[in-house]
Amino acid sequence: MIAEYAIGGVYVAAAPVEACMALIVTLLLHRLLVAGRVYRWVWHPMLFDTALFILAWAVLAAALPALLPGTAA
């Protein structure tokens, strides 16, 4: 069974929803890192950002269902 969220009564697959949230988290983190001038030390910024997104997605996918009991099946 595919995990789903009920948003306004419509069931949406969990993976895209979590991906959208992860994208927002990644953008915020990216802004922070730019402000901190961290990218000077990064060899491949795009790879770094992609990895950051995957990490955020994995953390959200692992953590959210536990935090929201009953919404995810």
Add this chain to the structure above:
Amino acid sequence: MPSAPALTLPKPGLPGPVRAVLALLPPGGLLHSVKTVAAGLLALWIALWVGLPMPFWAMTTAFIITNPLAGATRSRAVYRLGGTVIGGAVAVLLVPMLVDWPELLSLALALWLGGALAVSLLDRSPRSYVLMLAGYTSTLIAFPAVDRPEAIFDLATARVTEIVLGITCSTLVHSLFWPRSVASALGPRLRGWLADARAWQADIGRGADPAALTRDRRRLAVDAIECAQLALHVPYDTSRWREVTGVLQALLRRMLLLLPVLSGLADRRMALRGASGAWAGLLEESARLREDQAGALLAECEGLLRALEHPAASPPIALDEPRGAIAFHADPGTALLSGLSVTVATLIGCALWIGTGWVDGGTAVAMTGVFCCLFAALDNPVPSILRFGVALMCGIPLSGFYLFAVLPGVDGFVPLALLLSFPLLVIGVLLVHPRWGALGQAMIIGTCSGLAIQESFSADFAHFLNGNLAQVVAIALAAGTTAAMRTIGQDMAVARLVRRMRREVAELAARGPRAGASPFAVLGRATDRLVQVTQRLGSLPLAGDAPEGEAGLKEVRVVMNVAMIQALRATAAPVLDAALEQVLAGIAGHYSELRADPAREAELLRAIDVALALTLDLAPPRATGIAGLNEVPPEQGRPGLVALRRNLFPAAPAFAPGDPA
């Protein structure tokens, strides 16, 4: 930062004919082709794996948004996403509401398509893709689905999902593997531009023949506008330039300002040769002001470029200047006509479809809209529509061959990918070619949509034939309607541009800059129109004094002069104020009339001379860099008047302060 490996492909070990073929390929073409095909196949694989209903949409998207510059791919990805979501939403809104009245639904969709296209054409930046795509996404979703309105939501969701998938795959592949940043393309162009501007400055200093410089300085304007267009992709770039877009915009604004400053300087220097007396002194003052401004601007430009290229360098100036974005020329009349013509084409298509009851008519109508939209920005879109259509058709036999001869024996994704990748890679090499790139892209899109790879493979010959017949009808309809309604010739287009340019100068002189509007908007539009004229005249020989030949740069300079005079007016004594008002009214009159009226010309010249005589006791001007247009110091009013006199009446006798008759 990884960079694209140098493609020195002709290796000594290869046999001669192979080396000859490889030498013919556009540089970087193979790498770009591999990346694009990999992105497309990745999207196809995920779409088939997840079980999305129309997997080829995802794959086609990967080929549509591809661009050798990673930043341009990424910006197109964002715009395509936005356009698809808006278009899908409109389709979902309209179809269930109007499905019982097919005529009304057709009208609503046609109007939406035309309106979206018209508004998108008002924006000549890459951003306009959002609204144009929103228009034809609605028709692409809605028309083929009118007979099953209950499925419209699923269809729209499927399209959005697959386009997101295609965009994601394409963005990932192009950003992660040997990305070629916009900065790597823009940096050398900016450096070259500044070197050219320096050379021009040196030529003027040496007193080179100004007529010989005409073509070069037009080239500079074209390059400046092209850089400004390319810079719009920078916020999406893979390089660190996206973090310093403020610096880049400041540089581009100075580049735009340099053009009228340098050409004004050249003009003053030329006028000084034969001048004497008080007039020579005034010309000298104006020339010195322009010289100082040119020097300051060039130095600032070089400092800004250094700040862009070296992360450690800080910009030479405080970047707290007003952030007016560079505006481009827009032509509401042509935009409206284009919108109207796509609406009419869609309605004719709908009439044929509803009248004949042809099952695949919906596809034909939707494709008509796409063909009309894609090339609507051109003066004459018909040849491009036909070329694109023929290239699309060329993809059909290929997809037919695959669909009916090759694929029936194929099972599983890996053999499918291997079989598909061969022709796609070969055509994909063309993608980076400036001339054949768009046609290669059309051919791949034609192949992909011809294949329409379903999860359960179905080779339905009747469906295949009908779908492709729909494309032929669509091309004919789009080309026919466009040819009948909105094709204009080069000379007409130039005349329109000149007319709009004159009207804007007249408005500026009559009313001053609109409240809140940046003077850079006017300057940007004027320069852009100059570039548009230049590009259209490109192949024609430039007639020295032909209104179109000299038009443009002169208007750009007059825009600056008007700004200087208006700044002087703000602080002027009542007598001078009244004289300057006369001058501005005269300029407005001069530019709002199409034919020169000798009496009014003489009146304007007299008004300028009267104002000039009144300014003779004012303080001499200080040079300023960018502030030269943003907040003009009032003491630059006198050189402004001198420049205006030179720009409008280069042949008039020298100014004599004695008799302001």
